[in-house]
Amino acid sequence: MTQARAALKTPTEKAPEPELGHERLSKDRYISREYMEREGERMWKRVWLLAGHVDDVAEPGDYFTLSVARESVVVVRDDAGEIRAFRNVCQHRGNLLRRTPRGKIRSLLCPFHLWEWKLDGSLANIPDPETFPQGVPPEKLRLKDVRSEIWAGFVWITLDPNAEPLRDYLGILPEHLDPYHFDRYALAEDYSVEWDCNWKTSVDAFNEAYHSQGIHPQIATYLDDVRIQIDLYDKHTRFLVPMMIPSPRYADQENPNPVLVELAKSVGIDASAYKGRLEDLRRDFQQAKRRALTQAGVDVSDLNDDQLSDDYHYTIFPNISLNILGDELWIFRHWPHPSDPDRMTFDFQIYRPVPEGQARPPRPETQRGQGAQFSLNNEVLDQDARNLPGVQRGMHSEGFEGSWLSDQERRIRHFHHTLDQMLAREP
Ligand code: FES
Ligand SMILES: [Fe+2]
Numbered sequence: 001m002t003q004a005r006a007a008l009k010t011p012t013e014k015a016p017e018p019e020l021g022h023e024r025l026s027k028d029r030y031i032s033r034e035y036m037e038r039e040g041e042r043m044w045k046r047v048w049l050l051a052g053h054v055d056d057v058a059e060p061g062d063y064f065t066l067s068v069a070r071e072s073v074v075v076v077r078d079d080a081g082e083i084r085a086f087r088n089v090c091q092h093r094g095n096l097l098r099r100t101p102r103g104k105i106r107s108l109l110c111p112f113h114l115w116e117w118k119l120d121g122s123l124a125n126i127p128d129p130e131t132f133p134q135g136v137p138p139e140k141l142r143l144k145d146v147r148s149e150i151w152a153g154f155v156w157i158t159l160d161p162n163a164e165p166l167r168d169y170l171g172i173l174p175e176h177l178d179p180y181h182f183d184r185y186a187l188a189e190d191y192s193v194e195w196d197c198n199w200k201t202s203v204d205a206f207n208e209a210y211h212s213q214g215i216h217p218q219i220a221t222y223l224d225d226v227r228i229q230i231d232l233y234d235k236h237t238r239f240l241v242p243m244m245i246p247s248p249r250y251a252d253q254e255n256p257n258p259v260l261v262e263l264a265k266s267v268g269i270d271a272s273a274y275k276g277r278l279e280d281l282r283r284d285f286q287q288a289k290r291r292a293l294t295q296a297g298v299d300v301s302d303l304n305d306d307q308l309s310d311d312y313h314y315t316i317f318p319n320i321s322l323n324i325l326g327d328e329l330w331i332f333r334h335w336p337h338p339s340d341p342d343r344m345t346f347d348f349q350i351y352r353p354v355p356e357g358q359a360r361p362p363r364p365e366t367q368r369g370q371g372a373q374f375s376l377n378n379e380v381l382d383q384d385a386r387n388l389p390g391v392q393r394g395m396h397s398e399g400f401e402g403s404w405l406s407d408q409e410r411r412i413r414h415f416h417h418t419l420d421q422m423l424a425r426e427p
Pocket of ligand 2: 205211215216380384
């Protein structure tokens with residue numbers, strides 16, 4: 001007897017609008033050290049964070065590290081095959097245990113005085129134990145555990161031992177995103193770059209499309225930056241961004257422009273037949289893309305047609321932006337600098353589905369860089385990178401009194417509202 005699989009579908013209905021007011025958004029949140037410290041105490045320690053991909057801890061001994069404000073965390077697969085996370089700090093005198101972002105180890109060995117832990121966090125060895133008159137009790141000197149859970153092929157961590165379960169934190173997201181089957185995706189491109197701006201200056205820039213006209217005028221050829229659906233959920237938000245259609249701001253709404261022609265060609269469509277029928281071109285593009293992907297062994301049967309042409313763009317509070325393009329998942333992670341509100345790290349990863357029956361491809365090297373001149377191999381992101389330092393610099397001016405936000409920017413308002421609520425809670 002065949003069992004019908006429960007239908008997975010990403011909900012597309014518009015969420016009700018919360019009342020968020022129209023106040024100016026204070027600027028201290030972007031530039032003050034005091035605010036940054038409060039974020040460290042009250043926000044970064046409480047949330048669930050996307051730490052990395054399970055592929056990066058595929059085998060026992062594989063590990064990766066991440067910085068969360070002033071903390072550092074190491075995620076490792078232990079000898080029993082379990083994924084574990086620890087504060088990345090030696091219990092002797094506080095040295096960082098692992099300084100490299102990724103690698104393979106047999107144990108967690110501190111290079112300073114060679115204290116050593118097994119991969120499950122239990123103490124393995126201390127040189128010259130007889131010189132510690134107070135003893136070296138293993139239960140006191142165990143590595144400090146960090147909670148971790150897996151969803152969608154990613155390892156998530158929280159520094160809060162009392163945090164709600166990951167699924168509860170994610171709220172609507174599993175229902176919305178499970179139809180993509182991200183666990184069948186593998187990393188294809190990986191970048192990490194330091195930018196001269198606050199991490200929220202960066203988050204904000206990816207929470208509105210209002211700046212497309214100014215910073216990315218070229219995308220008006222294939223992206224509708226006006227008829228975007230905005231959904232504000234509990235903590236998280238999304239945009240449904242129509243693509244494969246010109247912006248209403250673009251002059252020629254009749255003829256397929258050269259960018260649309262190229263995109264159509266990529267799925268075998270000759271766009272010249274679509275003069276005056278650009279909506280039809282978008283529909284046919286979706287069908288052709290579905291056929292091409294299915295033929296290539298990528299199961300897109302749980303996706304609606306728009307998901308094959310559009311950008312389903314989610315912001316997972318606090319620091320994840322997802323651009324989901326039907327056969328590509330782009331992840332941006334916006335990390336704060338540990339001590340400087342004017343700096344951040346921007347991680348950009350592209351994941352692609354692994355076709356049925358094919359081996360997972362080898363992991364690409366991480367391209368690391370510094371500043372706006374470091375190219376992310378993407379025109380739009382490079383434009384954002386060049387713009388952001390000027391925003392950060394300008395916000396320090398006494399001539400700036402805080403952000404005056406439009407309705408197009410209400411994801412920003414919602415994001416900061418969520419953050420304010422967290423910061424209002426005692427640690
Ligand atoms: S600080 Fe790690 S062994 Fe001494
Ligand atoms: Fe942008």
